Amino acid sequence: MAEDPPYLRIAAELKRRIEAGELTPGSRVPSVRGIAAEFGVAMATATRVVAALSDEGLVRAVPRVGTVVATPAPSRRSAPRRDASAHLTRDRVVQAAIDLADGAGFAALSMRTVAAELGVPTMSLYKHVRGREELALLMADAVFARHRLPAVPPPTWRAQLELVARMQWAAYRAHPWLPSIVSLTRPQPMPNLLHHAEWVMRALEDHGQRPSTVFQAHITLFGYVRGTAVNIEPEVLAEADTGLSADQWVEAQEDLFGPAIDSGAFPAFTRMVSESFDFDLDEVFEFGLQRLLDGFAVLFR
Structure with missing residues (x-):
């Protein structure tokens, strides 16, 4: 050994x-x-x-x-039995961390809580991962590995970008902690996420634009999906904390918005409220995705 x-x-x-x-x-x-x-x-x-x-x-x-x-x-006396660590693998550590973050949020994740989940000494985890930062990247990459892109892409660049964006959105929806792990500005060693970037750039590269423009389009799309998804975990935690859905919470705050509506200073907002608009994050995502791709269509004909 x-x-x-x-x-x-x-x-x-x-x-x-x-x-x-x-x-x-x-x-x-x-x-x-x-x-x-x-x-x-x-x-x-x-x-x-x-x-x-x-x-x-x-x-x-x-x-x-x-x-x-x-x-x-x-x-x-509270230390877990050491013989349990004999069967420990990196995959088991990563899966336990994903399960923990899915259930309690990423803030609850530490090397110690993962070890407790597995019933092993905390120090035994370091034989498989270097620490919480590396573990987070492994968790994110493992999630993206489960959202595989098809071998044969749809026929148009727009359909290809819709597919990859919705696949990322589904990953963020299933794992609300994930958007906070993924960086827009600092490249991370996540091969399975890199497949998504490759997919987008291949879809756009034969449409007469410079490679830098293609890359900017990829970053813009990726940033839009992630930027919308960062709202998922706070809402999940808020609903768990208050017991109220987003719509129920808005209804509970109705009296607070009354003076602003009655003042007449916000007519557009008042008209929206009068139509009983239901806020749905999935609909917001889809609306923004289509408008973003409408803009891309000016460049990628």
């Missing part, structure tokens, strides 16, 4: 000190520089030690103080 990397061995030693009471709740743990000096490792390795302990919830950063032992310190 392969030996754990140095940062995990050091993190395990510091965890032992915490659980043994050698480092008590609220006390400072060795700094990155102190860890590097004590264990003879590079600063980068020492930084990963602190990150691993933080992910597990054993330590926390306190402004102007440093990194301290979290309160209360976890008990050794």
Whole structure:
């Protein structure tokens, strides 16, 4: 069996000190520089030690103080059985994380909560993923892998873009945490999402436009779908918190809008309210998608 990397061995030693009471709740743990000096490792390795302990919830950063032992310190009696980690795989870790985020939101996700879901020690996860950031990317890519584009595309560029946009929307709808993981401005190593980008650019590249224009169109479409989808998770959480759907919440706020309507200062808004307009995010998405593609049609004939 392969030996754990140095940062995990050091993190395990510091965890032992915490659980043994050698480092008590609220006390400072060795700094990155102190860890590097004590264990003879590079600063980068020492930084990963602190990150691993933080992910597990054993330590926390306190402004102007440093990194301290979290309160209360976890008990050794509550640790999961270690033999469960023998059957752990990266796919199992990723799926458990997806299930957790689907059920409780991405904010509830940590290396510690995923480990609890799997019934394994938190440190065992680091043999499969480097931390929460990498885990998030693996989760997102796994979701996009389940939304596969067909081998034979529809005959027109517009139909192809409609298909990929609706497929992304379906992924965001099924996993409301997903839009917050995907970046518009910083490319991420997600091969399955890259297939979506390739699909869009191939659909548009033979219509007389420069490659840069084709790429801008891809980013615009991707940004529109993601930008609309970022509203899904807050609404899901708000409905769970209040027990009210979006329409029910608006009805409950009717008295608050009364003075604005009665003032006559917002006639267009008043006319909309008088028609009992039902807000539906899926309809908003579809309306915006068609208007966006109408604009693309000026360029891609």
